[in-house]
Amino acid sequence: MGVDFLVGMANLMHIQLTLEPELKLLYRINAQSWKDINVDVNHKVESRLKLKFLELELKLLHCVKAHSWKNTEILTANVTRAVETIALLLVTMVMMLPTPSSSCSSSVVSLSQNPKSIRFDSFSRSVSNHMMEVCNCIEPQWPADELLMKYQYISDFFIAVAYFSIPLELIYFVKKSAVFPYRWVLVQFGAFIVLCGATHLINLWTFTTHSRTVALVMTTAKVLTAVVSCATALMLVHIIPDLLSVKTRELFLKNKAAELDREMGLIRTQEETGRHVRMLTHEIRSTLDRHTILKTTLVELGRTLALEECALWMPTRTGLELQLSYTLRQQHPVEYTVPIQLPVINQVFGTSRAVKISPNSPVARLRPVSGKYLLGEVVAVRVPLLHLSNFQINDWPELSTKRYALMVLMLPSDSARQWHVHELELVEVVADQVAVALSHAAILEESMRARDLLMEQNVALDIARREAETAIRARNDFLAVMNHEMRTPMHAIIALSSLLQETELTPEQRLMVETVLKSSSLLATLMNDVLDLSRLEDGSLQLELGTFNLHTLFREVLNLIKPIAVVKKLPITLNLAPDLPEFVVGDEKRLMQIILNIVGNAVKFSKQGCISVTALVTKSDNRAPPDFFVVQTGSHFYLRVKVKDLGAGINPQDIPKLFTKFAQTQSLATRSSGGSGLGLAISKRFVNLMEGNIWIESEGVGKGCTAIFDVKLGISNESKQSGIPKVPANPQHVNFAGLKVLVMDENGVSRMVTKGLLVHLGCEVTTVSSTEECLRVVSHEHRVVFMDVCTPGVENYQIALCIHEKFTKRHQRPLLVALTGNTDKSTKEKCMSFGLDGVLLKPVSLDNMRNVLSDLLEHRVLYEAM
């Protein structure tokens, strides 16, 4: 059996060949006989083993101290191996003992079969026990030695110390790390170790004979240790996979951290780029001067991107070439141009992105190649330019003219630097910003220019206005002065000529005086015209409205024109529309002026033919209010007057010129007839003042012409009774109530009629039939004496003289009125010469008598128009 066991051991040894030299020693020892082994060798082996173990333990302690887990592992492995070695050695030692008991051998066999599952504490324990047993069951070849005991005692003590120190170390280091998640595990483990240590410690007392209490304590400690160790073992089953997974998690986190680092690096670079762009933009946009903008751009770009060269090519005025305008570093030759149609330029202009171009392209060759064989990379980008002229932009912000400048950026040569994406982006952004800044600068330039222009215009306008004002003032002053200065002599001439006309003159003298009067009145009219026109243009002329008889007006005009027309043998006809109102409200004088002017022109410019004047009420005037109609209620109507002649006619082209003042048509006929050219202009202005319209139609030269004008007139409320405002409308004779009159008439019938007339008017009438009776009856009470002077003879007139003699004081004398059948001048003259105050034509109508009486009483003189 001993041989079999030895063979088995040899096999085991063979497996454990790598173990300590002690094992080798043992193997050699095995070769010797059992009996040769002496205690010294055993002692040596044992001491060596102990030393070895202590060495290992120290190493372990060192490792733990140095936080080197890896080494700790190794050491733990070594310790395990050491433990195995110890176990084997002990086994061998046991084997070397003669005839071990079956129990010993079985336990040793079991131990040897499972060296790895050995816990060195329990194992050593059991072995030591076993050794004790062996000590008990074998014949004491050597007695329980004091030395043996001493060694065991010491080792136990050290073990206990170790057992107590390990948890302390664990606690210390875990506290330090503060990350360990399984603290309660540590507690458990610590308890387990402490209890083991306690057991060993108690074991110290069991070497010698011990009391029962010690054995009890020992047993308790062992039991507890067993419990705790089992619990720890169970718990570790759960813990160890977690701990292992911690490792994998640690790896994962490391990877993640590395990734985040990378990303952070990226963001930082981007933020850096952004900062650069902002700074660049700020620099570029801080000025509105084009030159500064571009220079700043180049400088800042060069600085940010550390460029070797940066250049800007601007299109020339012709647009066919690009001219090198700005560079960063070098002085460029003037007029260095490049045609715009190069393919590389088209490529750059075709896209809004920065384009890498070849360093050898003409736009990049800014300096002579000076031996640098590796030129830096070149990037070009387009800069859109705004083309403004007078702010004419059709598509904004789409730039319709599409003019671009070219910005070329060169990296330093020989630097092996590449254009990064973020740098290209930076360049594009800068190019955009430059475009915006340039457009702003362009707009500013344009607006400054426009403002300067406006200021100039303003100044010029101001000067012109002041000149005009001065001119107007000068003219007004002149007119005011001339008006007064010219009118005074005119008045003198007219007044004196008319006075002269009333005196005794020979027919030739009378003719001359009449001519003088006519000319001077013409001159006066002309002066008035000029004044009127200037006042009309100023707008200071106002119509003098009054009520007048329209029909009478027309007849008067015709009467005035008739002499000339008769001389020229031009018949004039007047057609007044039946619905033409008789009494109207308007400016009589100016209306007459207009009609006179027009009709006068017609007469002037006709050599033959008839002139027709038509007056009617026109309803369809687009200026009239929509609900206007002619009623006798004081509203308005439009009077249309048409003057048609068959005279010289007017060229249709000349018609617009007619109404301009001082303009005359060139035909000989008109020139010979004279005229100042003011008439139509003034007429037009008067017509316009009357809210009307005037125009001339003509079919051509020699075909006559028609002058038509419309004016707005008011309709008078008054009935057909007279236009003298003083007389009331009703026929009651308020004025003449009780007026004492004397009627002298030889003819009974007419005497009666006259009396009836005067009675109807409210007078108190006394009638006489002869002059003697008249003289007898007449008294100062009679205000008026009507005497009939129809009968031939001078006696009737004599009575006037008698009455004059009778009443020396003028206020007592009654007014003397002659009633006569004929109204020629001689009768009038006679009456005047006899001192009569008035002449009346028989038969007298009621209105006539009334007018006459009131006139007479007011003015004390009457010479009725006949």
Next chain:
Amino acid sequence: MNTVVVAQLQRQFQEYLVSLYQQGFLDNQFTELRKLQDEGTPDFVAEVVSLFFDDCSKLINSMSRSLGRPESVDFKQVDSGVHQLKGSSSSVGARRVKNVCISFKECCDVQNREGCLRCLQQVDYEYKMLKTKLEDLFNLEQQILQAGGTIPQININ
């Protein structure tokens, strides 16, 4: 008051009066004369007219006496008579009479006795005619007044 009768009478009156004007018997002066007639003098026209007719007959008689003796015609007197007649007739508005007087005066100026006699005859005829007409007119007026109506004021233009 029978309005229908009154209206009829008034229309008759109006037509008659207008016809007198149209036939030239009367002129504007007669209208004026009619104007002078009011509440204070309701018979003014009739008085004047009757006075005129008396005047006419007197003058015509005297003128015929003057013109009766062909050898001693006092043309002066005839002239004055004609003048008077003319004045009267024009005062009253007897147009036809006045016209005859005008031609009468012309004959008298040239001392044409035959002409004068002829004119005298004409004058006589005319005034008598007028007298009859006016009498009819006045009758119509009376009828209207008796029927209770008013004499219409007629504007002749």
